[in-house]
Amino acid sequence: MSDISKDLKKQPTFSEDIGEKNQEHHSFEVKDKSILEKIQHFLHGNPTMVPVFILVISVMAFGLVAGDKFFSAFNLSLIIQQVTIVGILAAGQTLIILTAGIDLSIAAIMVLSSVFMGTIAVNLGFPTPLALIVGFIGGASCGALNGLLVTKVKLPPFIVTLGTWSIFFALVIYFSGSQSIRARDIESNAPLLHFFGERINIYGAVFTYGAFLMILIFVVLWFALNRTAWGRHVYAVGDDKEAAELSGIRTDRTLISVYTLAGVICAIGAWVSIGRVGSVSPTSFYEGNLDSITAVVIGGTSLFGGRGSVVGSLFGALIVGVFSSGLSIAGLDVLWQRFALGCLIIVAVAIDQWIRNISA
Amino acid sequence: MEPILQSISLSKRYGRVVALDNANLELYPNEVLGVIGDNGAGKSTLIKALCGAVQPDEGKILLDGNEVNFNSPMEARKVGIETVYQNLALSPALSISDNMFLGREIRQPGIMGDLFRFMDRFKMQKLAREKLSELGLLTIQNINQPVETLSGGQRQGVAVARATTFGTKVIIMDEPTAALGVKESRRVLDLIGEVRAKGIPIILISHNMPHVFEVSDRIHIHRLGKRLCVINPKEYSMSDAVAFMTGAKEPPKQN
Numbered sequence: 001m002s003d004i005s006k007d008l009k010k011q012p013t014f015s016e017d018i019g020e021k022n023q024e025h026h027s028f029e030v031k032d033k034s035i036l037e038k039i040q041h042f043l044h045g046n047p048t049m050v051p052v053f054i055l056v057i058s059v060m061a062f063g064l065v066a067g068d069k070f071f072s073a074f075n076l077s078l079i080i081q082q083v084t085i086v087g088i089l090a091a092g093q094t095l096i097i098l099t100a101g102i103d104l105s106i107a108a109i110m111v112l113s114s115v116f117m118g119t120i121a122v123n124l125g126f127p128t129p130l131a132l133i134v135g136f137i138g139g140a141s142c143g144a145l146n147g148l149l150v151t152k153v154k155l156p157p158f159i160v161t162l163g164t165w166s167i168f169f170a171l172v173i174y175f176s177g178s179q180s181i182r183a184r185d186i187e188s189n190a191p192l193l194h195f196f197g198e199r200i201n202i203y204g205a206v207f208t209y210g211a212f213l214m215i216l217i218f219v220v221l222w223f224a225l226n227r228t229a230w231g232r233h234v235y236a237v238g239d240d241k242e243a244a245e246l247s248g249i250r251t252d253r254t255l256i257s258v259y260t261l262a263g264v265i266c267a268i269g270a271w272v273s274i275g276r277v278g279s280v281s282p283t284s285f286y287e288g289n290l291d292s293i294t295a296v297v298i299g300g301t302s303l304f305g306g307r308g309s310v311v312g313s314l315f316g317a318l319i320v321g322v323f324s325s326g327l328s329i330a331g332l333d334v335l336w337q338r339f340a341l342g343c344l345i346i347v348a349v350a351i352d353q354w355i356r357n358i359s360a
Numbered sequence: 361m362e363p364i365l366q367s368i369s370l371s372k373r374y375g376r377v378v379a380l381d382n383a384n385l386e387l388y389p390n391e392v393l394g395v396i397g398d399n400g401a402g403k404s405t406l407i408k409a410l411c412g413a414v415q416p417d418e419g420k421i422l423l424d425g426n427e428v429n430f431n432s433p434m435e436a437r438k439v440g441i442e443t444v445y446q447n448l449a450l451s452p453a454l455s456i457s458d459n460m461f462l463g464r465e466i467r468q469p470g471i472m473g474d475l476f477r478f479m480d481r482f483k484m485q486k487l488a489r490e491k492l493s494e495l496g497l498l499t500i501q502n503i504n505q506p507v508e509t510l511s512g513g514q515r516q517g518v519a520v521a522r523a524t525t526f527g528t529k530v531i532i533m534d535e536p537t538a539a540l541g542v543k544e545s546r547r548v549l550d551l552i553g554e555v556r557a558k559g560i561p562i563i564l565i566s567h568n569m570p571h572v573f574e575v576s577d578r579i580h581i582h583r584l585g586k587r588l589c590v591i592n593p594k595e596y597s598m599s600d601a602v603a604f605m606t607g608a609k610e611p612p613k614q615n
Contacts, residue, residue, distance in 0.1 A: 045506075227478050227479060227481070229465035230477065232465065232479075235453060235454055236451040236454060236462055240450075243448070246449035248433075249463045306453045307453050
């Protein structure tokens with residue numbers, strides 16, 4: 001018994017180890033930060049400020065360079081019209097990228113939905129609301145298919161959507177017979193399909209109904225992501241899927257809901273695109289997939305998931321629109337627009353990385 | 361005294377490997393039970409069986425004397441067995457209060473909650489603040505700051521606070537101090553004391569002998585898939601415990 005008590009005495013306790021005085025258990029260290037660190041922390045807390053800042057700067061810069069031609073109510077509203085479709089696609093894309101996924105098929109889903117709507121309403125002569133419903137079901141099913149392949153077959157989203165992109169595009173050709181549906185035929189048979197192309201003029205600024213719908217989509221998604229449990233789950237799944245699962249989130253259900261909702265948003269985009277373009281063309285929006293990813297990335301949403309804001313993507317889309325408009329009004333060739341866009345993407349991701357490398 | 365959580369003859373085989381061989385464990389009210397064992401002794405399989413992550417082949421688990429079966433950690437959580445995982449299972453980009461209610465959000469009353477599914481953020485933040493201050497963690501100033509801006513110990517604090525929030529009967533803590541420095545480990549050990557003072561018994565799994573000996577009331581030594589013995593940390597030394605664990609010394613006779 002005696003050797004035990006000797007042993008026990010030798011056991012160090014913690015208070016001896018580090019001394020009573022050093023035990024500031026509850027302390028929360030606040031060290032002085034440099035200005036750069038302060039900016040980093042601010043942007044970390046408010047990631048949407050990066051695209052807002054870039055947007056304001058670029059609008060002012062182009063306003064100075066290109067003058068009234070650029071900085072008029074008409075031209076600025078035209079930019080919003082031009083980014084409507086990419087903006088809507090970017091809204092859906094944001095949801096998917098927030099879950100650390102990516103959707104390469106998003107524009108193909110939109111075109112497929114628009115082909116359903118156009119073919120059923122115009123070529124087959126069914127009532128337009130029925131055509132719209134089929135288009136929406138089609139979009140949702142395409143999204144759900146992506147979601148099921150990602151969650152149940154456990155394939156990487158990049159591969160899944162690379163595959164479905166081709167599949168959906170083939171279906172577009174099959175259902176449309178490679179034929180466009182002319183604007184005139186839509187106008188006379190199914191004018192409801194053109195609804196979101198209607199324009200209203202407010203003091204020289206011209207807005208389509210579609211532009212308002214795009215804004216509405218962003219507002220609704222912002223509330224859903226920030227004010228509902230579902231939205232928090234979307235972020236948590238993208239941030240750390242395993243942790244989300246251990247916290248009791250049904251991650252597969254969340255992911256399938258995200259992909260399906262993105263499909264529905266594509267179908268909304270399909271309706272708006274018929275109004276914007278006038279016709280239904282099976283070969284339109286071929287670059288829409290990448291354009292939507294560009295808008296999301298410039299909008300400050302991280303491709304690694306869990307970080308970013310849907311509103312940022314709206315600004316991202318607007319930045320792309322402002323650059324295209326500004327550079328073409330300034331008389332620069334299209335190749336330089338693409339050049340500038342490429343630089344923007346790289347700068348945006350570099351800033352994102354920098355913000356993520358925050359030290360506590 | 362009735363044990364609050366008890367496992368009787370749990371067995372689990374993976375092919376030819378016997379991870380659990382008729383393992384017993386008892387956790388009594390208001391105690392901290394340390395669980396130690398060499399690598400591969402089967403202690404983590406035992407703990408996974410108790411928290412629902414692994415389904416045992418044989419044997420039963422009793423909670424308050426009633427038999428329970430878990431197919432997932434969620435089911436264990438529903439009856440009050442909370443686990444603080446080694447990786448904490450927090451979402452770094454979400455705020456402290458979002459994390460505390462992750463998967464168990466409170467909805468607003470009325471149409472805003474029922475139809476539009478809006479969360480009652482105000483209530484969640486208030487509860488989160490209350491829970492953290494009960495555990496003496498309120499120096500975390502802003503309940504809305506992202507968890508990734510917290511130190512390792514503070515994150516552990518958030519994970520423990522989350523585990524104590526929802527009508528908890530038992531908390532299982534897996535290596536809570538493994539990733540922490542000396543000062544932060546100290547804070548977490550204090551936290552274990554505070555949780556016990558609230559009347560919630562704890563199962564503490566750790567490789568850190570000084571930590572286990574300091575906070576445990578009893579120490580369960582696991583060896584070769586089953587309980588070797590339970591010792592009182594005041595009667596045996598750490599070197600004795602290591603000797604039992606590795607088989608270098610015969611365990612004390614127990615009835």
